[in-house]
Amino acid sequence: MRSLWLDEALTGATDAPALAGGERADVCVVGGGYTGLWAALRLKELEPSLDVALVEADVCGGGPSGRNGGMALSWWSKFRALEALCGSEEALRLARASADAVAAIGAFCSEHGIDAHYRPDGWLWSATSDAWVGAWSPTIERLETLGERPFRELDGAETELLAGSRRQLAAVFEQTAAIVQPALLARGLRRVALERGVRVFERSPVVALEREGVRTARGRVRATRVLLALGSWAIQLRPLRQALVVVSSDIVATPPIPDRLDEIGWRDGVSVSDARPRTEYYRPTRDGRVVFGKGGGTLAFGGRIGGRFHGPARHAAEVEAAFRRVYPGLADVPVAAAWTGPIDRSRTGLPFFGRLRDGVVYGSGYSGRGLAQSYLGGRILASLVLGRDDEWSGCGLVGVPPGRFPPEPLRYAGGLVLRSAVVATERAEDERRRPPRLAAAAVRLAPAGLLPRNRSR
Numbered sequence: 001m002r003s004l005w006l007d008e009a010l011t012g013a014t015d016a017p018a019l020a021g022g023e024r025a026d027v028c029v030v031g032g033g034y035t036g037l038w039a040a041l042r043l044k045e046l047e048p049s050l051d052v053a054l055v056e057a058d059v060c061g062g063g064p065s066g067r068n069g070g071m072a073l074s075w076w077s078k079f080r081a082l083e084a085l086c087g088s089e090e091a092l093r094l095a096r097a098s099a100d101a102v103a104a105i106g107a108f109c110s111e112h113g114i115d116a117h118y119r120p121d122g123w124l125w126s127a128t129s130d131a132w133v134g135a136w137s138p139t140i141e142r143l144e145t146l147g148e149r150p151f152r153e154l155d156g157a158e159t160e161l162l163a164g165s166r167r168q169l170a171a172v173f174e175q176t177a178a179i180v181q182p183a184l185l186a187r188g189l190r191r192v193a194l195e196r197g198v199r200v201f202e203r204s205p206v207v208a209l210e211r212e213g214v215r216t217a218r219g220r221v222r223a224t225r226v227l228l229a230l231g232s233w234a235i236q237l238r239p240l241r242q243a244l245v246v247v248s249s250d251i252v253a254t255p256p257i258p259d260r261l262d263e264i265g266w267r268d269g270v271s272v273s274d275a276r277p278r279t280e281y282y283r284p285t286r287d288g289r290v291v292f293g294k295g296g297g298t299l300a301f302g303g304r305i306g307g308r309f310h311g312p313a314r315h316a317a318e319v320e321a322a323f324r325r326v327y328p329g330l331a332d333v334p335v336a337a338a339w340t341g342p343i344d345r346s347r348t349g350l351p352f353f354g355r356l357r358d359g360v361v362y363g364s365g366y367s368g369r370g371l372a373q374s375y376l377g378g379r380i381l382a383s384l385v386l387g388r389d390d391e392w393s394g395c396g397l398v399g400v401p402p403g404r405f406p407p408e409p410l411r412y413a414g415g416l417v418l419r420s421a422v423v424a425t426e427r428a429e430d431e432r433r434r435p436p437r438l439a440a441a442a443v444r445l446a447p448a449g450l451l452p453r454n455r456s457r
Contacts, residue, residue, distance in 0.1 A: 001339065005184070008181070008184070009187045010183070016060075016201060018203045019220075020218045023201075025199070027385055029054040033063050034185075034189070037189035038375050038378025041193055043386070054200045057204065057206070059203065061183050061185075064370075065183070067183075072371045074150070075369070076176075098373055099176040109188065114192075116182075118180050119179050119268070120176075121271075123174045124154075124270060124273070125172050140153070152173045152174075154171045166329075167327075179283045232309075232364075233303075241302070242405050246309070247345060248314070248342060251292065252338045253338070255289065257290070277296070280294050282323070289336075297318075299416060300342065320338075343368050348402045352401045353377065353398045354401070359385075361385045363381050379392045418442055421442035
């Protein structure tokens with residue numbers, strides 16, 4: 001079972017050939033999601049004569065790049081984490097670059113005829129619980145001291161109007177955000193990569209990283225330079241095993257209901273993220289559906305990303321209940337599709353990039369904020385693999401992974417305890433009760449990477 005997005009994007013599509021036998025390339029890119037595709041495109045931009053081969057275990061966009069919520073957001077809401085990691089000046093540069101990346105994606109789609117349903121209508125960072133009203137205030141206050149004002153504060157009435165939901169209590173609005181049909185974007189990047197001479201091999205899972213290149217079940221790419229754009233699967237690399245946790249994000253979608261959305265006032269492409277511990281995120285689609293997701297579902301044990309992270313959403317009932325709570329006026333609207341996918345979370349909630357060994361570079365840890373940031377990730381990885389000395393290879397996200405999680409089984413057991421605490425806390429807050437003391441303490445003390453939210457308080 002594919003996501004709603006992929007069902008649409010893959011209709012009538014033909015797979016690229018699987019890798020069979022031996023191939024040679026100047027650079028081998030492993031991973032056909034956003035990061036791998038942007039990196040391949042950047043490599044051809046910097047050095048058009050470069051022979052680039054890309055191998056993908058499924059089809060390009062078949063992973064989280066074709067299953068996410070389709071919200072292209074900047075790093076402004078994560079600014080304090082950025083600043084703690086790499087200082088004020090670099091954090092400002094990267095936050096500005098992430099906002100520019102949202103616009104660059106739209107421009108790229110326009111230039112290359114990619115109909116990815118791009119709409120730059122902005123984003124609400126909102127609260128539907130009293131406990132999280134003002135969660136954004138420390139970030140806004142810090143940005144204002146540095147002369148930046150990317151957010152506009154709204155009251156409940158303005159928030160309700162933009163989100164079409166009476167359950168919104170307050171929010172801040174960021175204009176630079178956009179929504180897309182994510183799988184159509186991924187497939188569009190694939191088309192342009194092929195047009196620029198990137199050799200793409202689909203349904204070719206890598207089984208070994210070799211001294212010079214990679215080996216798949218049926219073939220081998222010999223290359224002195226390898227770029228690993230593995231997303232959550234980077235947790236299977238021994239040096240990165242404790243730098244990541246993998247959790248699911250589950251999504252439900254309604255049938256097209258454009259008239260109903262018009263009735264509740266959700267008339268444009270504004271996307272919404274709730275400030276609660278396990279982020280609820282939602283947006284409309286071009287044909288008038290509501291796509292509603294919730295993070296922090298299934299937790300992977302070690303590097304095992306099995307069937308629980310593919311196909312139907314294991315937590316669909318919980319996500320549907322959240323949708324009904326936020327949009328009670330749509331209580332009679334059925335759920336038409338539900339799916340899941342793995343999210344690679346770092347200790348800081350930010351991605352990291354580096355060299356695994358000479359000639360091999362990697363990037364991972366987008367922590368649920370990768371649609372726009374992968375555009376930057378592609379630039380970072382291209383500069384690293386080519387050995388360039390520029391603003392991307394030397395940026396504040398390059399280096400040793402920032403922070404480590406406990407080893408297994410402590411990581412898994414601790415994650416389950418934390419998830420139970422968060423569920424209990426959210427339930428109490430939604431019912432306007434005081435959360436259990438131990439549960440609330442666990443949520444406050446949790447590492448940023450274990451919760452899909454900006455830790456603003």
